[in-house]
Amino acid sequence: MSDKLLNLTRRSFLGTAMGGAAALAAGQSFAAGKTLNVLSHKVHQTVLGTGDGDLLKDWKSANDADVSWTTFDSNPLQDRLFREASLSSTDFNVGYMVDNRPTKQIAAMFEPLDAYLQKDGIEDFEDIAPGLVQGMTVDGKLIGIPVRHATQGLFYNEALLEEQGISAPPTTLEELAEQAQKLTFTSKAGTPVAGMVLASDLAVFPVMFARAFGGDFINAKFELLPNPEAMEKGLSVLRKMFETGALPRSYATTKNDDQVTWLQQGRAAFTVLPFARFAQLNNKEQSKFPGKIKAIEFPISADLKGKMPMSSIVEAWGMVIPANSKDKDLSWKFIKEVSSKSATLGMAKNGNGPVRVSTYADPAMSSNPVAAVEAAVLKNARGAFPPFPEAARAQSIFLEEVQLAVLGRKEVKEAVASIATRVKPLLQA
Amino acid sequence: MRTKKLAIGIGKAIAVVAILVWSLFPIGFIVMSSLKPGQDIFAVPPKFVFSPTLQHYVQLWNGWGVFFGGLLNSTIITAGATIIAITASTAAGYVYSRYSSRMLNASVMFLIIVRLIPPIVVTLPLFPIINAIGLNDTHIVLMVLYATFFVSLGTVLMRTFIDQIPRELDEAAQIDGAGRMTILRRVIVPLAAPGILAVAVFVVVFAWNEFLFAFIFTGTNAKTAPLVISEMIGSIDGVDWGVLFAASTVQLIPVLLFVIFMNRYLVAGLTAGATKG
Incomplete structure (x- = not known):
């Protein structure tokens, strides 16, 4: 009886192990050549849409890149982001950071974005609520581009x-x-x-x-x-x-x-x-x-x-580039795209708190019953x-x-x- | 005398009911809530009679495909960790049972110390090392970690089981020309199968539910189901409780069935050596 049990167990274990190995191999074979790894909350991924509604569809084909999302809940996400940024190198190209986190020490782990902004500017950057930009500025250096507010x-x-x-x-x-x-x-x-x-x-x-x-x-x-x-x-x-x-x-x-x-x-x-x-x-x-x-x-x-x-x-999220990451130009291109007027509007339609003042004025936002009051409140809002x-x-x-x-x-x-x-x-x- | 017996009986029955309610209520609440319409989940007063719906399971399937990927990862990792833990524990248990030396006796203390170390103490320092050797976000790293934390307990359990196998069987096999590995494989392992299954139950339950290691060492490729469930308790966009309870039910069922089927081995594992004279 015991022998029978053992044989069965051994076979099934071997089968499972082989299946697991196959699954692992399959996972690798599907990996894209150029992949941008993003560390975020699931909601940041969701608001960018999927399938035909994918707001990054054109960007992906133009840059021959795929976006791989790793998502966590808010606090675990921040822990992971800072831990990754503290290593000698990380595979994550872009991270999402909440605006009550960037102290001087934390800001030092991320790429200052002012030079990128000057070299390859974001569409109508002044349109992004200045208070939110201020929240992502540490010691005069811009370390994140606002992407969402609550x-x-x-x-x-x-x-x-x-x-x-x-x-x-x-x-x-x-x-x-x-x-x-x-x-x-x-x-x-x-x-x-x-x-x-x-x-x-x-x-x-x-x-x-x-x-x-x-x-x-x-x-x-x-x-x-x-x-x-x-x-x-x-x-x-x-x-x-x-x-x-x-x-x-x-x-x-x-x-x-x-x-x-x-x-x-x-x-x-x-x-x-x-x-x-x-x-x-x-x-x-x-x-x-x-x-x-x-x-x-x-x-x-x-x-x-x-x-x-x-x-x-107001609590805001910004996109940051870990200083120890690779292919920072691709990271910036992603940030630029997500910060564009059309992407901001698209994300707002999907439930994102838009960081651009102009987005609230768009006719597409009229179906949101709280858009007008939210826009008015946002003008004077600041972090806790x-x-x-x-x-x-x-x-x-x-x-x-x-x-x-x-x-x-x-x-x-x-x-x-x-x-x-x-x-x-x-x-x- | 009769009244006293009756009182004791009633007391025992009340205690059993209390323990059952205490243990089963959370499970019952989760399963029932997964079948309730969203409006009724937190209704006051609570609704125990309702029209069951599978809408939350449909939403889980449509909106949280990553959860089912997580279940697959959990299955692969649990199976792998169990194989590693059983193999190492059986071999080590055999050595501790059949051989004796100062070094071996001293190493028993090491096994106990390993069990005493809080996982978080080794987890964070391991992160940069695992990252440097490129094992971050792989199944193998979790398999090894889970197995490592159970090999000590597994070894002690297997030693107790193997102690109960008469040494004369080893000697008879030896006379027939069997080497140590053959004795272990052909004599010890088949007879210690209940012990192996008992160890398997412990490892499976731990590996299936574990969160901390999975959180630290995985991201996308090896993300396990508990990690996805933790994401559902999202603090940004609110919790969809129906979907969360549906996911919890799906996550709960395999391990619950496994433990029910393996219950007798689990009891055997817990009581192994208790009657050794």
Whole structure:
């Protein structure tokens, strides 16, 4: 019996091994002669289309090149990109980098692109939002070309607002807090509704609340808490929301994906998410309120309304060339093509946040219900905080203090003072 | 007395039910969610009665072809790692069972130390080396790594199984003119087949589900299914939970069936040597 088992096992193992070897060999035989290896998130590949809709079709035939995509989720992607760039050489020709990562040390691992831009310029480069270009510039050197942005907006469930007799979304932060309170109820469908759902592990949200009062966490000049009173006011609003139940009791464990599902299920009336999530929130296969979830600019406080614009948060992706990569001219040609006006528009139609101002004006964008508001918000938007070596630790300290304040475990004033004391040394380092 | 027995019986039944619910609920939730319409997956209150749909599986097939490539890679790598681990463990187990020396005894400690090292400690320093020798993003690198981490446990298991095979059989074969390799191949291996299968179960389950090594050492050609699933939990464009649960179900079924079929060998592996007197 045992012998029989063994023989069977051995044969099947040998068969599998031979099959595996054949598969490996087949994989190699299909490899193209000239291949551009790109390291990105899957969404960056998807928006460029496939088959007849492949936006790179002409570029590939003109350059006799194929594009091989290696995709990871955001954080693993950045880890891999930096690890590849730290080697003596890498097979990856182009990488996608998010704009809160390029510190001086990281920027040094990538090719400065100014010379390429001068020698073989990108079509109407000035059309690309200057704020996004700035995010990819370190010590005066351009290291990445912006390709995608995600700008935060305020989403609301119009059906729930109507159910509570609210005819229009808020125009000030105070109105938002008031409406969120009113929208904390049990809906006609019997679903308990929270006025507002926010993830507690992202700095984006408390920073947005602080900015609504003219404050910030760390601004572009690396000033820590440039207006501490504004941060206190922002956190006080969040704390009050939690105390009154407008922020759910599960706030401390709420994640970004919960925001989407809560809004889709009618469990929350408001949330803050990138405008790009509009389609997903209204997807009739996933959402119980397709067509009823709308988006507006996150409102500024009543005191500042009309005096200064609200500066929402934007996260942008740029294409970079690792300094240790091969065939950098081909990499630049790829970047040039993806940055062209037609490719930017094509990607926008496929759900990409366009980095060119002109793209929003294109008639093809009129079918996107949030394009106009997104374009307006983008004008004044900037990153949550600038990149610096200790940014991750600074963010985690910031979030720890914010949570203590919102959950009522620490006085708001005390938490803000703690942020200043604890983050300052990291910023100096 | 009777009441006490009844109470103990009820207590045991409750404990068994609790353990079953604890273990099976996540699996049941994933499989059920993969068959639910998207709107119903996170419905409040939860919907246990629903019209099943295969739409998520269709979307998985149409939109995530790379997942099925990942499954093929996982299969190749798992098979390769299992062959390497079994071959090395059986040979080493035979040596530890039949031979004795100071060096051999000391090397047992080395086997234990290997098991104690957290994989991440060796993973990152290996990255530039693997890259330099051109093995990055190949199946072979994962096969070798997975096998390496299981050879120590496999060796100990195989030694225990081979210890139970009477040495007289080796001696009889020797008298008939068999060399060491022949004894190992013709006498030991067939009789230790249950042990080999027990080791195979451990390696297969580990290799099929492993994420860290696959994440560090693969990119496109050797990308495994767990890596593709991790991409589905995308933070940029949102999660399509139905498709994610469909992929998780597809990923789960082969290893679940394998473990169910090999269950008795797994138990044999876990209890090997327990009654050795």
